Amino acid sequence: MVETSTPTSSQSCRWRRWWASLSPSNHHHHHRRWVPSAAFCSTHKTLLTAVCLAFFLTVLYWQGDGTAAGLLIFHRGLPLRQLPKLRPFTFNLTDFGGVGDGVTLNTEAFERAVIAISRLGKKGGGQLNVPPGNWLTAPFNLTSHMTLFLAEGCCYSRH
Structure with a gap:
């Protein structure tokens, strides 16, 4: 004898009835709805x-x-950098006869400034400031313990 299943006795109908019993209303939804209060x-x-x-x-x-x-967000405990030490002596190129007119050759003025600063090596050296202008020069050698500072607007050209 072969059993025939009817819609009321099938697995899917039992599942739907069980699911419907969970629903607050008697509507037959296929999934529960959850609405937060x-x-x-x-x-x-x-x-x-x-x-x-x-x-x-x-x-x-x-x-x-x-x-x-x-x-300070994401602050790291890195050591602070030391500020650069300024040289104890400061000179301007004009103190050594330099002229920034774009015509005068200033190689000798640069060399005199370098020699003067090289003598101050044991005392911390010096800084040579080149003011704004057009400075015409040939190649010359620098020395240690010297800071060469070119001001904004300063142009130098090789002769």
């Missing part, structure tokens, strides 16, 4: 805000040592 959303927003605030304050406390340095 306003109280649920409000509670979760408050919790999320509190967690974010606690995290932010922890990061600020961790980065700073109780000072305003805590406001």
Whole structure:
């Protein structure tokens, strides 16, 4: 004898009846609908805000040592760079007879300045400032313990 299944006795009908019994209304939906209540959303927003605030304050406390340095995000404890030391003696190229007119050859003025600064090597050296202008020169040698500072607007040309 062969059993024939009827729609009421099939597995899918049992499943639908069970699923329908879970539904608050007696509609036959194929999936449950979940709609959060306003109280649920409000509670979760408050919790999320509190967690974010606690995290932010922890990061600020961790980065700073109780000072305003805590406001530096991703602050690394790298050692501070030393500021460059200025030379104790400063000269202008015009002190050695240099003229920045674009016509006068200034090689001798540069050489005199280099010699004067080389004598100050044991005292920390010196800085040679070249003011704005067109400075015509041939090649010359520099010395140690010397800072050559070319001002903005300063142009030099080889002769």
